[in-house]
Amino acid sequence: MERVLLKNIENPESADINEYKKAGGYKGLPKALGMQPREIIDEVKKAGLRGRGGAGFPVAMKWTFASADPKFPKYLLCNADEGEPGTFKDRPILEKNPHILIEGMAISGYALGAEYGYVYLRGEYPGAKDVLNRAIAQAYEQGFLGDNIGGKGVRFHLAVHQGAGAYICGEETALIESLEGDKGQPRIKPPFPVNVGVFSKPTVVNNVETLSNLPYLIEIGGEAYSKIGSPDCPGPKIYCVSGHVERPGVYELPMGTSLKDIIYDHCGGMKAGRKLKAVIPGGISTPVLPPDKIDCPMDFVNMPKHGSMLGSGAVIVMDESVCLVKVCFRALKFFEHESCGKCTPCREGTGWLRKILGRIEHGEGVDGDIELLLSVAGNILGKTFCPLGDGAASVVQNFIKHFRPEFEEHIRAGKCMVNG
Amino acid sequence: MFRETAIKEIEAIREQYPTARAALLPAIYVAQREFGWLSPEAYESVSSVLGVPRATVRGVATFYAMYKHRPMGRHLVQLCTNVSCMILGAEKLVDFLKNRYGLEAGGMSSDGRFSLVIMECIGACGTAPAMLVNNDFYENLTEKYIEEILEKYR
Numbered sequence: 001m002e003r004v005l006l007k008n009i010e011n012p013e014s015a016d017i018n019e020y021k022k023a024g025g026y027k028g029l030p031k032a033l034g035m036q037p038r039e040i041i042d043e044v045k046k047a048g049l050r051g052r053g054g055a056g057f058p059v060a061m062k063w064t065f066a067s068a069d070p071k072f073p074k075y076l077l078c079n080a081d082e083g084e085p086g087t088f089k090d091r092p093i094l095e096k097n098p099h100i101l102i103e104g105m106a107i108s109g110y111a112l113g114a115e116y117g118y119v120y121l122r123g124e125y126p127g128a129k130d131v132l133n134r135a136i137a138q139a140y141e142q143g144f145l146g147d148n149i150g151g152k153g154v155r156f157h158l159a160v161h162q163g164a165g166a167y168i169c170g171e172e173t174a175l176i177e178s179l180e181g182d183k184g185q186p187r188i189k190p191p192f193p194v195n196v197g198v199f200s201k202p203t204v205v206n207n208v209e210t211l212s213n214l215p216y217l218i219e220i221g222g223e224a225y226s227k228i229g230s231p232d233c234p235g236p237k238i239y240c241v242s243g244h245v246e247r248p249g250v251y252e253l254p255m256g257t258s259l260k261d262i263i264y265d266h267c268g269g270m271k272a273g274r275k276l277k278a279v280i281p282g283g284i285s286t287p288v289l290p291p292d293k294i295d296c297p298m299d300f301v302n303m304p305k306h307g308s309m310l311g312s313g314a315v316i317v318m319d320e321s322v323c324l325v326k327v328c329f330r331a332l333k334f335f336e337h338e339s340c341g342k343c344t345p346c347r348e349g350t351g352w353l354r355k356i357l358g359r360i361e362h363g364e365g366v367d368g369d370i371e372l373l374l375s376v377a378g379n380i381l382g383k384t385f386c387p388l389g390d391g392a393a394s395v396v397q398n399f400i401k402h403f404r405p406e407f408e409e410h411i412r413a414g415k416c417m418v419n420g
Numbered sequence: 421m422f423r424e425t426a427i428k429e430i431e432a433i434r435e436q437y438p439t440a441r442a443a444l445l446p447a448i449y450v451a452q453r454e455f456g457w458l459s460p461e462a463y464e465s466v467s468s469v470l471g472v473p474r475a476t477v478r479g480v481a482t483f484y485a486m487y488k489h490r491p492m493g494r495h496l497v498q499l500c501t502n503v504s505c506m507i508l509g510a511e512k513l514v515d516f517l518k519n520r521y522g523l524e525a526g527g528m529s530s531d532g533r534f535s536l537v538i539m540e541c542i543g544a545c546g547t548a549p550a551m552l553v554n555n556d557f558y559e560n561l562t563e564k565y566i567e568e569i570l571e572k573y574r
Contacts, residue, residue: 165485181444
């Protein structure tokens with residue numbers, strides 16, 4: 001498949017507007033401006049585009065809700081708070097292909113009737129901030145942003161808002177709180193952001209990769225787009241692979257490429273011929289899989305049928321040198337640190353899970369600890385404001401489900417079976 | 421209080437939003453840069469420029485990991501230890517920074533040259549282990565490579 005989202009990124013000047021245009025950029029926006037906003041939403045619906053941030057929500061549905069709300073002005077927010085551990089798929093777009101995002105946002109803004117957009121960029125990407133600001137200035141100069149886009153009187157203004165190091169701000173209502181100048185704590189829903197979002201106005205929050213699909217989608221049309229990759233869930237997808245493979249990195253492939261092919265074909269298999277022990281397929285919050293369960297299409301529809309989730313498409317590959325109790329413990333340290341503290345099951349539960357896992361990892365586990373972990377996890381799952389708590393609980397449940405003997409051995413022997 | 425240039429900068433940022441409150445996060449970044457850390461004077465300055473109560477400024481600032489609430493070294497070393505970096509040896513690098521530079525997580529070297537912050541994922545997982553020094557990414561780290569990198573930061 002020809003690359004769409006990461007096209008031209010080997011060119012050292014790829015972030016420049018003229019290079020982007022030379023590579024075929026800014027063709028979707030003029031086409032979109034010749035259509036009615038409703039027609040654009042229909043194309044997106046025909047394309048079957050789903051949000052790439054992790055939840056896979058149908059984009060056209062979100063847009064339809066927001067565009068139907070009579071309140072004004074409307075806002076379009078780009079979620080560039082890429083913080084799910086293992087995920088580095090949006091960074092190459094932000095640093096090397098920023099105009100595809102800007103063009104995608106201008107198209108989306110027009111379709112929604114949103115005149116203002118912000119890119120909520122994670123604080124840990126300072127380089128991307130400079131690249132984006134330069135690219136936005138160029139887009140204003142050439143009339144792709146501003147008060148009269150394409151000479152058609154269409155308004156769309158865009159600015160970068162830098163986050164300050166909080167994983168939770170990737171959750172859309174926490175992102176909105178943070179953009180408004182508050183602590184990033186999720187809101188209870190409803191009302192949904194499409195009706196009452198940032199500054200109490202209708203707001204669409206879409207991921208970087210999602211919005212970057214728009215120029216191509218509009219250029220080739222929804223029908224043709226829907227033929228790419230998985231029929232249930234079409235389009236190009238950036239998978240980012242880390243850990244013990246020969247060639248870790250970002251891979252833009254048709255949605256639904258099998259996890260096994262990603263690891264063994266695209267990434268060249270296991271590093272130094274070592275044995276695969278476990279794979280986290282979609283960022284740390286998604287259920288871990290053992291080696292015999294990786295023959296599955298990596299898309300939003302099929303991964304749940306195979307016991308996990310696509311999440312952000314962040315594949316973490318672990319070989320037999322890895323202690324999974326330690327990985328689980330490290331993951332829970334992360335969730336405890338990043339819990340925003342708003343709701344009790346998550347705030348207290350992640351801490352308790354981390355403490356129990358810590359004592360197992362350090363050889364001080366006692367009989368009944370595994371049951372205790374499962375009990376605490378069960379009391380978090382489904383009882384929190386946002387999915388952070390669910391992620392933490394499901395990490396514990398799935399590590400135990402697939403690798404229980406390793407936890408038992410830690411408790412029984414008081415030490416690790418991998419690292420002694 | 422802020423220098424005149426910083427006040428102008430914050431006022432320009434303020435123009436990008438429909439409310440003054442929304443300029444709070446970027447204004448705190450400006451304060452951190454101007455004062456080196458978020459001292460009581462830094463909070464007071466943000467509060468007076470944006471008209472947001474000082475307690476609110478402090479409450480918001482302390483929620484976020486990248487705002488610094490004590491004086492920092494001249495260079496900020498931000499090392500990731502999350503899973504992708506951990507399984508490729510980040511913990512050994514934490515020990516190395518401690519033994520070689522006297523750097524503890526959250527602490528500063530005795531000569532004031534470096535501060536160390538242990539990060540959650542910084543989005544460099546495919547080239548792990550990784551760190552940021554100030555605003556620059558360094559990837560595929562080894563002990564030797566870290567020594568070479570830090571040599572550049574005096």
